[in-house]
Amino acid sequence: MTTDSKWGKETLRQMLLIRNFEETADKLTLRGKVPGGMHNSSGQEAVAVGVMSALDPKDVIATTHRSHHHTIAKGMPVNIVMAELFTKATGCSGGRGASMHLADVENGHFGGNGIVGAGVGIAMGAALGIKQMGHKKVAVGFVGDGGVNTGRTWEAVNMAVIYKLPLIIIVDNNQYAVETFVERVTGGNDIAKRGAGFGLPSFTIDGQDVEEVHKHTSEARNRALAGEGPTFINALTYRYYGHNVGEKGQYRTQEEIADWRSHRDPIDRFSAKLISEGALTQADYEAMINSVAKEIEEAVDFAEKSPLPDVSTILDGVDSGLLGARK
Amino acid sequence: MSTTTPTTQQNPTYSEAFQSGVREEMKLNPNIFILGTDLVERGGHFAQVKGIAQEFGVDRVKDSPISEAAMVAAGLGSAMYGCHPIIDLNFIDFSLGAMDEIINQAAKIRFMFNRPVPLVIRATSGVALGGAHHCNSLESLFAHTAGLSVAVPSRAYDVKGLIKTALRSPDPVIFLMHKKLSGVRGEIGDENTFIPFGSAHRVKSGKDAAIISYGYTIVSAQKAAQTLAEQGIDVEIIDLRTLYPLDTDTINATVQKFGRVVVADEAPMFGSITAEIAATASEVNFRHLKGPIVRVGAARAPLSANPQMSEAAIPSANDLVEAVKKVMSY
Ligand SMILES: Cc1ncc(C[n+]2csc(CCOP(=O)(O)OP(=O)(O)O)c2C)c(N)n1
Numbered sequence: 001m002t003t004d005s006k007w008g009k010e011t012l013r014q015m016l017l018i019r020n021f022e023e024t025a026d027k028l029t030l031r032g033k034v035p036g037g038m039h040n041s042s043g044q045e046a047v048a049v050g051v052m053s054a055l056d057p058k059d060v061i062a063t064t065h066r067s068h069h070h071t072i073a074k075g076m077p078v079n080i081v082m083a084e085l086f087t088k089a090t091g092c093s094g095g096r097g098a099s100m101h102l103a104d105v106e107n108g109h110f111g112g113n114g115i116v117g118a119g120v121g122i123a124m125g126a127a128l129g130i131k132q133m134g135h136k137k138v139a140v141g142f143v144g145d146g147g148v149n150t151g152r153t154w155e156a157v158n159m160a161v162i163y164k165l166p167l168i169i170i171v172d173n174n175q176y177a178v179e180t181f182v183e184r185v186t187g188g189n190d191i192a193k194r195g196a197g198f199g200l201p202s203f204t205i206d207g208q209d210v211e212e213v214h215k216h217t218s219e220a221r222n223r224a225l226a227g228e229g230p231t232f233i234n235a236l237t238y239r240y241y242g243h244n245v246g247e248k249g250q251y252r253t254q255e256e257i258a259d260w261r262s263h264r265d266p267i268d269r270f271s272a273k274l275i276s277e278g279a280l281t282q283a284d285y286e287a288m289i290n291s292v293a294k295e296i297e298e299a300v301d302f303a304e305k306s307p308l309p310d311v312s313t314i315l316d317g318v319d320s321g322l323l324g325a326r327k
Numbered sequence: 328m329s330t331t332t333p334t335t336q337q338n339p340t341y342s343e344a345f346q347s348g349v350r351e352e353m354k355l356n357p358n359i360f361i362l363g364t365d366l367v368e369r370g371g372h373f374a375q376v377k378g379i380a381q382e383f384g385v386d387r388v389k390d391s392p393i394s395e396a397a398m399v400a401a402g403l404g405s406a407m408y409g410c411h412p413i414i415d416l417n418f419i420d421f422s423l424g425a426m427d428e429i430i431n432q433a434a435k436i437r438f439m440f441n442r443p444v445p446l447v448i449r450a451t452s453g454v455a456l457g458g459a460h461h462c463n464s465l466e467s468l469f470a471h472t473a474g475l476s477v478a479v480p481s482r483a484y485d486v487k488g489l490i491k492t493a494l495r496s497p498d499p500v501i502f503l504m505h506k507k508l509s510g511v512r513g514e515i516g517d518e519n520t521f522i523p524f525g526s527a528h529r530v531k532s533g534k535d536a537a538i539i540s541y542g543y544t545i546v547s548a549q550k551a552a553q554t555l556a557e558q559g560i561d562v563e564i565i566d567l568r569t570l571y572p573l574d575t576d577t578i579n580a581t582v583q584k585f586g587r588v589v590v591a592d593e594a595p596m597f598g599s600i601t602a603e604i605a606a607t608a609s610e611v612n613f614r615h616l617k618g619p620i621v622r623v624g625a626a627r628a629p630l631s632a633n634p635q636m637s638e639a640a641i642p643s644a645n646d647l648v649e650a651v652k653k654v655m656s657y
């Protein structure tokens with residue numbers, strides 16, 4: 001199937017933006033610019049962009065500790081994301097959250113998370129809210145292959161099924177949880193089958209193919225809007241870097257990483273397709289790479305120059321105070 | 328530390344002290360096993376069990392899925408059955424996904440069914456970088472729960488001695504190791520060195536006032552003591568080592584000796600261990616006190632990822648200096 005040129009270019013640009021963001025932020029983390037470090041999503045761009053390109057900007061997402069790609073694809077400006085990584089006052093969480101706690105609740109980003117498995121439940125609750133209030137939206141909950149071994153994930157899936165909630169569960173399955181290969185800790189070794197066991201449409205898809213991710217998400221969204229309830233999507237992908245910046249474990253081979261990078265890279269695949277279809281010229285592509293690099297450079301500059309949060313605010317906003325503040 | 332020190336003569340780290348104690352007990356008790364995430368190859372996120380799987384095999388060091396409730400349940404059921412598991416929860420924050428298994432189940436079995444629950448739940452705790460979901464100080468919650476014991480070692484020696492005691496205990500133990508201490512080296516005891524729970528350690532004796540604390544705050548207290556010494560104030564430092572049982576004898580003796588006492592930790596002060604100590608010590612020793620016990624703790628707020636905000640929320644050495652000066656002013 002040929003790709004719509006406009007959609008294709010924007011999709012590719014977003015994946016390039018994420019890749020450049022992550023590789024830049026990785027280096028900055030090694031230079032001590034990102035307090036607490038970060039989880040690099042390089043290699044997983046097609047999952048984020050494929051899902052988000054099928055959503056309405058008003059749809060809700062809730063995600064994981066590895067969420068820069070989801071967040072950028074959801075539309076948060078990269079300078080705001082970068083500033084949050086730097087824990088600057090101009091970041092989306094005012095520097096309180098850093099890499100793991102990116103959020104923009106107003107615009108449907110219900111947060112990254114420090115707790116594995118928490119995102120699906122929060123998205124499920126948002127889907128319930130959408131249904132209760134009669135809105136025409138969906139919620140998407142992201143979870144990792146490691147996170148699908150938390151009980152809370154399945155409690156949420158079950159609830160979404162019985163209440164027919166407009167929820168899409170996306171397993172951003174990069175096949176490792178820290179240093180643990182998915183097969184070693186996944187009984188039955190078939191995550192989509194687990195989903196199916198709860199009685200909802202459940203698929204394993206190629207998470208390196210941005211169009212496939214987009215198509216499955218669109219279909220899931222249509223079902224959800226038609227009142228048919230949730231969908232479970234296990235998107236197979238791969239992370240190129242360590243679990244967190246600096247991690248260089250011996251748990252996988254360099255050949256395995258090189259194989260995924262050279263044969264299944266989501267950006268290479270999609271750009272090659274667009275070029276072969278004539279939707280994109282090599283010159284366009286290079287211009288796109290350069291413009292993305294410039295955007296990230298400006299984001300770093302913005303983050304560098306932004307002020308730190310005011311330490312006198314550490315007690316602000318713990319609660320609304322409406323029930324009576326402690327004197 | 329001098330860079331010329333030959334590595335062979337280096338003392339073990341805080342994490343290695345844990346390994347040492349666990350290894351010794353695993354050799355003696357075949358029913359001890361360890362279960363947690365990323366233990367076999369990585370050796371745990373803080374190297375706390377590095378090499379143990381290679382020595383004892385993967386039946387006794389089990390990599391777990393990320394399933395905290397099932398992890399603690401596995402520990403609880405197998406402990407009731409006769410094993411002595413160490414459930415490694417990585418960060419104590421992740422115990423919140425297993426709170427029923429800990430507080431409703433493990434803590435209450437002996438009282439209700441008269442059965443031992445020889446279970447160790449190990450986790451890394453304390454405030455460091457990491458923000459709201461990785462820096463919860465939950466120790467008062469566990470100490471508050473009847474049926475649980477809580478260890479909070481501040482140095483390698485106590486890590487080893489306390490884990491060895493925990494691995495001979497018939498009761499559930501929450502074993503909290505501070506993030507910022509993982510790599511700190513120190514002497515450790517031999518295979519017969521067991522530190523009893525409920526026995527505080529006098530880190531430094533003094534003449535004028537005392538700081539009672541535990542965990543990383545002991546390091547801050549030592550810094551504060553140096554500053555105070557330069558100003559002519561000689562402060563004693565008591566490291567509680569366990570929060571339940573609590574060494575009330577030492578606490579009472581300390582209050583009686585000085586009448587000027589600071590109690591400090593990095594947990595939010597509202598409803599905390601420092602509140603417990605200040606309240607009970609005042610009840611018992613009121614007439615010995617020269618003035619109120621001064622508490623130093625954290626703000627009642629989640630921790631921020633921004634390092635300056637996080638630091639500002641917890642006590643610094645300087646806060647301890649000021650607190651000691653305050654009790655000295657009575
Ligand atoms: C409840 C909980 N348990 C453990 C952790 C520690 N931890 C953080 S990320 C992670 C691995 C998660 O793997 P996966 O879900 O596959 O996500 P990925 O890192 O691959 O994106 C673990 C064990 C945590 N943050 N929360």
Ligand SMILES: [Mg+2]
Pocket residue numbers: 144145146172173174175176177178
């Ligand atoms: Mg994973």
